[in-house]
Amino acid sequence: MLYSPNSYLYFIAVVYLVVFHLSFVMFVWSYWKTIFTHPASPSNEFCLSKADKEQYEKEERPESQQEILRRAAKDLPIYTTTASRAIRYCDRCQLIKPDRCHHCSACDICVLKMDHHCPWVNNCVGFSNYKFFLLFLMYSLLYCLFVAATVLQYFIKFWTPCHGKAAENCPKNELPDLPDAKFHVLFLFFVAAMFFISILSLFSYHCWLVGKNRSTIETFRAPTFRNGPDKNGFSLGCSKNLREVFGDEKKYWLLPIFTSLGDGCNFPTRLVIMDPEQLTVSSQNEPAKSSGANQSFPTRPLSESQNRLLASDSQWVEGGPEEEHVKSGAKKHIIVSLES
Numbered sequence: 041m042l043y044s045p046n047s048y049l050y051f052i053a054v055v056y057l058v059v060f061h062l063s064f065v066m067f068v069w070s071y072w073k074t075i076f077t078h079p080a081s082p083s084n085e086f087c088l089s090k091a092d093k094e095q096y097e098k099e100e101r102p103e104s105q106q107e108i109l110r111r112a113a114k115d116l117p118i119y120t121t122t123a124s125r126a127i128r129y130c131d132r133c134q135l136i137k138p139d140r141c142h143h144c145s146a147c148d149i150c151v152l153k154m155d156h157h158c159p160w161v162n163n164c165v166g167f168s169n170y171k172f173f174l175l176f177l178m179y180s181l182l183y184c185l186f187v188a189a190t191v192l193q194y195f196i197k198f199w200t201p202c203h204g205k206a207a208e209n210c211p212k213n214e215l216p217d218l219p220d221a222k223f224h225v226l227f228l229f230f231v232a233a234m235f236f237i238s239i240l241s242l243f244s245y246h247c248w249l250v251g252k253n254r255s256t257i258e259t260f261r262a263p264t265f266r267n268g269p270d271k272n273g274f275s276l277g278c279s280k281n282l283r284e285v286f287g288d289e290k291k292y293w294l295l296p297i298f299t300s301l302g303d304g305c306n307f308p309t310r311l312v313i314m315d316p317e318q319l320t321v322s323s324q325n326e327p328a329k330s331s332g333a334n335q336s337f338p339t340r341p342l343s344e345s346q347n348r349l350l351a352s353d354s355q356w357v358e359g360g361p362e363e364e365h366v367k368s369g370a371k372k373h374i375i376v377s378l379e380s
Contacts (some may be wrong), residue, residue, distance in 0.1 A: 056190060063186055067179040070296040075161045079144070080152040080168035080304050087135045088112055102126075109136060117306035120263045120273075138305040140274070142257055150303035155255040167304035170287055172296045174250070179244040184236035188229060195229045198222055253281035265309070273332040274309050 086200075088096060099105045109127035113136050120139045122128055125127050128137040133150045137143075142154040144164045165173045199284060249255065254277040262269035286292075287299030305332035 052315065058187060063179060066294075067176070067297075069184045070162070070172050070175040070179055072301045073296040074158075074165070074169050074176045075163055077163070077169035077172060077298075079149065079154075081133075081149050081164050081166040082135055082138050082141060082152065082305060083303075086116060086138060086305070093134060098238070100126055112136060119309055123264055123269070126263070139307055139309075140255065140258070140263065141305075153255060153307075154257060155249075156257070167300065167302075171298065171300055174243075174285070175248055175294070175296050177239055177246065181236060181239045181243055182213055184232045184239065188232035188236055191229045193224060194225045198225055201234060250285055251278045253284065274307050276308060276310070 066166050092108055096105055096108045104150045106126055109129055114125055118139060123314060128209040130143050131144055132136055137150060140153040144157050146157045147164050151164045153359050157164050157167045254271060258271060262271040263273055265273050284301050287301060292299045
């Protein structure tokens with residue numbers, strides 16, 4: 041088989057076209073999903089009933105208002121409070137905030153697992169589009185890297201300009217002495233390189249956040265559990281933290297398709313300690329809400345996807361009915377043994 045320089049150039053051109061358009065399409069797709077995916081808000085179960093809302097508005101004492109909120113939140117999957125141990129309530133949206141939920145002043149709504157409001161996408165980054173945001177950063181990073189790498193050879197040749205009158209008279213390793221061509225090469229390389237460096241720092245930071253199972257807000261203000269503030273309260277280990285954002289099926293990880301685990305309203309945590317009173321109630325086949333109105337951390341079973349995350353870490357002993365009740369009570373309180 042004969043080798044010709046032209047066939048090699050055609051092959052390189054085809055590779056460049058395929059890689060360029062593939063990265064560009066994935067970049068635009070993930071960017072589109074990040075922008076136009078509406079931020080997820082708490083479900084109606086976190087809203088106060090009409091009677092509780094009227095009673096809450098009539099009360100002037102914070103203690104009485106908190107009592108109303110505790111009574112309304114006793115069946116909700118809430119395990120975090122404010123720094124003063126109060127139920128997290130949004131007066132603007134008039135609802136009890138789920139764990140990791142925050143009110144966005146720009147969007148004027150409460151956003152589930154809010155990370156930050158991004159002006160570059162004009163949208164809140166949270167539970168519903170956090171995976172899309174990460175993919176947008178990754179594909180934009182690869183896109184800028186590809187552009188900078190392919191232009192680099194011409195950027196180097198720029199410093200050995202050809203002074204021939206026609207482009208066909210220039211040596212192979214030199215660029216024609218054309219001002220417009222030089223400007224385009226310089227501009228394209230520097231813009232791609234600068235965006236690559238800036239996006240690389242942002243993408244690296246969010247990869248670190250995913251590994252720690254934190255949001256940007258939680259990095260600066262740790263969530264408060266029963267034992268106090270803890271930035272690692274929702275961390276399940278790097279592997280499970282990754283699955284919580286990208287899902288169980290790895291074949292969908294690189295596609296801007298929603299595959300995150302859970303419903304955004306409750307999250308598995310290793311910091312909810314077993315309450316002996318609750319365990320006794322559970323052993324008597326009574327619902328968890330029988331523990332009283334002063335329970336600050338209501339109990340509720342995890343969703344199916346969250347149970348899958350915790351299944352491999354929980355070691356339950358098979359036994360009689362008493363042990364089965366203990367197992368059920370411990371599941372409700374999310375008592376798990378996680379890998380360090």
